[in-house]
Amino acid sequence: MERPHNSVARTPLNSVIVQRRSKSKNYRQSYRSCLGAASRFSLTPALTARRLNTSRRAPKSHNITEKVNPEHLALLLKMEWKLSYVTPLYQFRHTQLKSYSRQLSAFIAAEKQQGMAVEVEGSHSSFRVSFSVVQGMTETDDDAETVLIQIHSKPLFAGQDEPQRSVWSGWLTCINGNPDYLRSLPKDFICLPLFGSSGPEGLTALVKSWFQQNFDCCFGPLEISHTSLQWLVALWTNCHTESSIQHLKMIWTLPVVPPLQITYTVNPQDAWELWSSVRKDRQEENEGREQVEEGGSIDIEEVMRFMQGLKSHFYRHFRLDLSAGSLKQVSTALGSAKDSGRVKISNSRYMITTLTLLTECALLKMPI
């Protein structure tokens, strides 16, 4: 079997799509034809190539604090984000953000007024939207710059002089997006496939619909799959020596009546030792090789061995098979993720690693 020692971005990901895309004359056409094709191809081996990378670079600690505006970074780390995927944006320009801010403010004001019987004086200014670029939140030249959107508003019963407060925030990002895919996009498209939002659902819906109308894109919920959650468990645990994970917590639910929830919390040091024990063979092999990449890479087999180790320790005590249930949530001091698509990243140093995985998930979920 071929050894994935150089491993990094060898994704089989989008070869199919790339071909289809280049054949088509414009985006709209390709979108429609792809949808049609996808349904016809759904059982052919061609599409099985579209799956998560089976090997990824071990997380390196990124000193992102030097690159990114601390205010932006603080906001990204403060919230739990609800994730969605977004198809590429048509004619989105990073130079037009000021104008987008105005347009979206007006759009929200107009939509909010629809339900009102009487127009309240000055209500057009009740929501202030700001778009900004998060400089430095990219990994490769192909990644488009991350865009942050904040909506400020006055509380309903606030006094005249009270400042507006942030009521909603969201961002669109692309970290280590598949270069083949990104390069295959027609010129007028900007790909920021991962959308995170935090705030009232109503505002999220308005922002989405404004994007849909203006950039001809579409949004969909991004659940985090069982496999991705397991990847996060391994990627985070792998960081323990550099930045303590404090605990490794996993929540499963078992399909019995009434449903049973199992919270399995592992001591950080023991989790790390188990992790290095399933990695060991590999490292020994790698020592023999000259060109080992910095930090090496992590294979899905190692992730599975790690999970298997955790599950078998559990089984030995409770004679209960966790594989019968589903993994719902994982968390460490570095962050937490839920299968429903909610994510909190608590440590800036490993934010890029987490967002790389999620960008990949978003690209996979896109219907094109």
Next chain:
Amino acid sequence: MDNSTRRLLQRLMRRIPTPLLKTTLEKWGRLTVAQRQSMDFTQPKWAVTEKLLAICEENEWTAKQITELEMIYIIDNPNQGMWYAFQLMDPEDDAHSVELMQFKEQFKSHLSELVRHVSVKIKKHTDEAVWIRIAWGDSLSRPNHLKPTYVVHYLQTPYVFVTSLTSKQKPLLSQALVLSTRYHAIKDANLSGRKLTAIRDLLMRQYQQAFPTKYPSPLAEKNHTVSNPRIEREQAGLIANRLQMACEAFGDGMLPQLQSAVYKLETKFKDHTNKTMTERDEPFKCVVKFASTNLLESLRHCASSGIASTPVTPLLSSIPLKGRNYFVITDNGPSPPSQMHASQN
């Protein structure tokens, strides 16, 4: 009526659901028939509260009467917040003859010796349980009636159930209880839950513990034709076997409603595929929490559906057998604070 008493009544009225208001006030027995009739329970709750406040002012009632009302409501609706079980140990010779009046007096005097400002109210419930409400103060402040501790003790038994107790108050309560019940010590029973009756039934073995040694085989009733009777019979045998094992561990009747069980595991990691970890000397430390709206029901279903292998591990069947839901598991047999071997194969 001072402000704090007023707040106490307002808070209590907010807690009592509207449908229960009328009966709770009737049980209280403080209102005259005329006063009761003057209250309109179809009105919004704040209006009823205002009316009641006015009646209290008129009668010059104090915190004493209001806390009485609170006790009546809590005794009828105890499933609010977490209840923790404790067990008294080493009874004196006369421990079994302690009766209510004696206990009441002793408990009050012991506790007020320990804490300068404390307000204790004791009420006997119909089911032999003694309900104690404690409002704690300290040397400087008066008893805080907004955060009372509730204690339920069954006289002549070693069982005590407590809710809303801080770690600072715990030794004080323990001492007062030990002295007034004529025991020598009290220990944590490692059992807690939101349903008082459930943890009481588990600890005092009051629920129907039908643990059949032989489960009636459902085979006899099956009469329909099958494609392969042998396979069918074998599978039916397996299902019946799992059912029997599940019932042996958890019983076959209604189970007390427990919400969670916690295991602190400090055992060796043994896995024949992982030499490094198996040879490691230190235990693998983790905490496992099981949670469900009815934990024992869920676990029984795990066993009968085959998600849990049978026979059920003693770790899980210990919950009903030992009446506890917190365990510390080590490889080296008994270890404080709880004693239990990890049953390894």
